[in-house]
Amino acid sequence: MGLFRLLFWIAIIFAAIWIWRRFISKPKRPRTREDAAAPMVRCAHCGVHVPRSQALSQDQRWYCSQAHLEQGPHSGDR
Ligand SMILES: [Zn+2]
Numbered sequence: 001m002g003l004f005r006l007l008f009w010i011a012i013i014f015a016a017i018w019i020w021r022r023f024i025s026k027p028k029r030p031r032t033r034e035d036a037a038a039p040m041v042r043c044a045h046c047g048v049h050v051p052r053s054q055a056l057s058q059d060q061r062w063y064c065s066q067a068h069l070e071q072g073p074h075s076g077d078r
Pocket residue numbers: 043044045046047048063064065068
């Protein structure tokens with residue numbers, strides 16, 4: 001009877017840990033997936049942050065739009 005009780009409690013504890021881990025890990029997972037799916041890049045012209053999927057790249061720089069890509073990186077000399 002003693003061994004049966006011990007196994008019963010071990011099963012209860014493992015089930016509690018499994019449920020607790022599910023509740024703890026759930027809110028964190030969607031955030032990390034979103035960050036990995038849509039990395040943000042900074043426009044070299046105006047400094048606006050846009051998702052990399054929507055940004056345009058030229059010469060290892062990112063731009064928010066075709067107009068800013070044509071104008072190039074921002075410079076204070078103009
Ligand atoms: Zn821009």
